[in-house]
Amino acid sequence: MRIAKHADEGSFVSSLCEGASVVMQEPTAKVSVLCDGFGSLPTGESVQRFVLENGILSVGLISHGARLASLWAPDRTGKRANLILGCETLSGYLNAHDAYLGATCGRFANRIAEASIEIDGILYPLSANENGLHTLHGGALGFDSRVWKATTLEDGVRFSLVSEDGDQGFPGTLHAEVTYRLCDGSLRIQYEYVSDRPTVANLTNHAYFNLSGEGSGTICEHTLSIAARAFLPVDESFLPTGEIAPVENTIFDFRRAVAMGERLGRNDSQLQINRGFNHTFVLATQDLPAAVLCCPLTGRKMTVLTTEPGIHLYTAGFLDGSIHGPSGRPYGKEAGLCLETQRFPDSPHQPQFPSTYLRAGEVYRSETVFEFTTFEFQDEN
Numbered sequence: 001m002r003i004a005k006h007a008d009e010g011s012f013v014s015s016l017c018e019g020a021s022v023v024m025q026e027p028t029a030k031v032s033v034l035c036d037g038f039g040s041l042p043t044g045e046s047v048q049r050f051v052l053e054n055g056i057l058s059v060g061l062i063s064h065g066a067r068l069a070s071l072w073a074p075d076r077t078g079k080r081a082n083l084i085l086g087c088e089t090l091s092g093y094l095n096a097h098d099a100y101l102g103a104t105c106g107r108f109a110n111r112i113a114e115a116s117i118e119i120d121g122i123l124y125p126l127s128a129n130e131n132g133l134h135t136l137h138g139g140a141l142g143f144d145s146r147v148w149k150a151t152t153l154e155d156g157v158r159f160s161l162v163s164e165d166g167d168q169g170f171p172g173t174l175h176a177e178v179t180y181r182l183c184d185g186s187l188r189i190q191y192e193y194v195s196d197r198p199t200v201a202n203l204t205n206h207a208y209f210n211l212s213g214e215g216s217g218t219i220c221e222h223t224l225s226i227a228a229r230a231f232l233p234v235d236e237s238f239l240p241t242g243e244i245a246p247v248e249n250t251i252f253d254f255r256r257a258v259a260m261g262e263r264l265g266r267n268d269s270q271l272q273i274n275r276g277f278n279h280t281f282v283l284a285t286q287d288l289p290a291a292v293l294c295c296p297l298t299g300r301k302m303t304v305l306t307t308e309p310g311i312h313l314y315t316a317g318f319l320d321g322s323i324h325g326p327s328g329r330p331y332g333k334e335a336g337l338c339l340e341t342q343r344f345p346d347s348p349h350q351p352q353f354p355s356t357y358l359r360a361g362e363v364y365r366s367e368t369v370f371e372f373t374t375f376e377f378q379d380e381n
């Protein structure tokens with residue numbers, strides 16, 4: 001499997017437009033899709049839960065936040081574990097709101113400085129949900145807090161949401177769809193959105209992965225590689241400074257696999273500000289996997305492919321043990337890590353970053369694939 005701008009002959013290509021899909025082989029394992037209730041919000045809105053199963057992976061999704069709630073994958077002996085940090089109940093997710101566990105973040109993932117944007121000469125104040133100063137993950141009532149409409153598909157679930165004109169301050173009514181599909185050992189997430197007025201948009205998924213199983217400790221023993229020659233340094237407010245800095249000779253050089261514990265232990269001011277990594281990496285090319293995460297202990301390997309130009313690595317420095325997962329064990333610092341594929345934080349204020357401007361009627365499409373395999377030897381990556 002690889003990412004391509006153009007379809008390979010004989011490969012299966014989704015109906016997404018050229019440049020917005022990951023090229024994959026035709027799946028062989030049949031998918032079953034089950035649905036049940038997952039409680040209701042204080043507003044009375046009921047929430048659905050879905051389980052996709054194909055004999056290789058089992059994926060749990062919930063309509064609150066169009067959320068990836070669980071993902072069971074085999075280790076090198078065939079034993080499955082749940083690799084996603086999550087909660088047992090809906091009230092658990094509501095209490096854990098600030099962690100954005102497995103959620104779809106939008107209308108604008110990560111931060112927008114000073115909670116305002118200017119579009120075509122008009123200034124729009126946004127929800128200032130980070131310390132009353134900046135916008136984080138789309139505002140106080142971002143897409144992670146909404147109940148999305150769900151449609152089951154042969155191999156997955158499509159979630160849709162209408163975000164009204166003025167929602168969290170953003171102009172334009174935005175119709176968003178997030179589709180999760182199982183494809184043998186891979187989970188594909190497809191994004192599609194369109195607005196009736198010019199706006200900005202940038203959606204991602206905020207799943208925390210721990211390849212030895214949620215609640216089983218930290219990700220310090222994992223190794224990670226990221227196909228990025230540059231990254232975005234941040235200031236004390238976690239906002240990009242605007243610089244696109246080379247990774248060469250820095251702790252941000254993940255072009256070869258590195259052990260997370262060794263990197264997280266380095267004495268570096270960027271790591272101190274963020275209690276670990278909380279940085280966007282600029283992907284070099286779509287022809288390589290964006291990232292590869294390995295767990296030598298279990299032999300699990302996750303390969304991330306995306307059509308997006310950036311990947312935000314967040315090593316969960318702000319988890320403090322107050323959230324307990326389905327395992328019953330608390331999630332502390334580094335209990336998982338997020339690999340959020342997206343365009344860059346604060347792009348509306350940084351003209352040198354890839355644009356997040358969406359013209360009226362323009363359809364934005366992107367796709368990210370998380371592929372799960374196993375390896376026998378510790379040095380594979």
Ligand code: BGC
Nearest residue numbers: 098099100110238278314318
């Ligand atoms: C952000 C972090 C934030 C976290 C919230 C990440 O995407 O970059 O700064 O603390 O989301 O869980």
